[in-house]
Amino acid sequence: MKPTRILLFVGAALGCSILLSCEQRSGTVETVASPAPTVSASVVPAQTTTPAQTPSGQTTTSGPLKVVADLAPTEGNNVRGTVTFSEVADGVRVQASITGLAPGKHGFHVHEKGDCSAPDASSAGDHFNPTGQPHGAPDSSARHEGDMGNIEADASGTANLNYVDHTLSLVPGDRSIVGHAVIVHANPDDLTSQPSGNAGARLACGVIKRTGGQP
Ligand SMILES: [Cu+2]
Numbered sequence: 001m002k003p004t005r006i007l008l009f010v011g012a013a014l015g016c017s018i019l020l021s022c023e024q025r026s027g028t029v030e031t032v033a034s035p036a037p038t039v040s041a042s043v044v045p046a047q048t049t050t051p052a053q054t055p056s057g058q059t060t061t062s063g064p065l066k067v068v069a070d071l072a073p074t075e076g077n078n079v080r081g082t083v084t085f086s087e088v089a090d091g092v093r094v095q096a097s098i099t100g101l102a103p104g105k106h107g108f109h110v111h112e113k114g115d116c117s118a119p120d121a122s123s124a125g126d127h128f129n130p131t132g133q134p135h136g137a138p139d140s141s142a143r144h145e146g147d148m149g150n151i152e153a154d155a156s157g158t159a160n161l162n163y164v165d166h167t168l169s170l171v172p173g174d175r176s177i178v179g180h181a182v183i184v185h186a187n188p189d190d191l192t193s194q195p196s197g198n199a200g201a202r203l204a205c206g207v208i209k210r211t212g213g214q215p
């Protein structure tokens with residue numbers, strides 16, 4: 001911390017001790033500066049333990065949470081790509097760009113385990129389903145949390161996806177998709193067959209991670 005900032009902090013503290021409404025005011029400032037306190041608390045604890053930054057308006061919280069899965073091909077395939085999940089007002093925006101596919105639809109899910117180590121990605125387990133629902137479509141009221149439906153590849157084998165999912169969660173806790181894995185399948189997800197839409201082999205797998213290298 002720079003000396004000038006320490007002086008500012010000391011000054012602010014002195015000012016606070018004089019003002020009867022200080023406690024109330026600093027509480028208000030903190031609320032405004034951290035719209036998602038539960039998220040910032042676990043992601044960047046250092047920032048929440050530096051109260052001097054909030055009165056002087058110096059917070060550098062990175063805004064809505066954004067996480068990424070880099071998909072790598074399973075054995076015998078050449079499918080790869082990137083999937084980004086970011087918090088938006090009404091859910092989680094899913095943006096995917098994947099190459100090396102056969103043209104057409106391919107099942108696209110978040111799977112339970114963040115483990116892509118098996119040659120066929122079977123290590124990623126079943127669909128991520130923390131609320132005990134049946135398999136369904138992305139817009140079904142009852143679905144696995146991980147049911148993102150299908151991506152569709154064009155004639156060149158590239159699939160691009162951009163939609164807002166209303167079930168996926170990035171909020172830290174049992175329902176967060178962080179630490180789980182994204183899988184792209186060989187066949188279309190029929191959106192009804194149990195337990196996984198009959199989407200066939202796993203072509204690519206990637207663990208969902210926070211940007212910036214945090215686990
Ligand atoms: Cu899957």
Ligand SMILES: [Zn+2]
Pocket residue numbers: 109127134135136144146147195196197
């Ligand atoms: Zn499912």
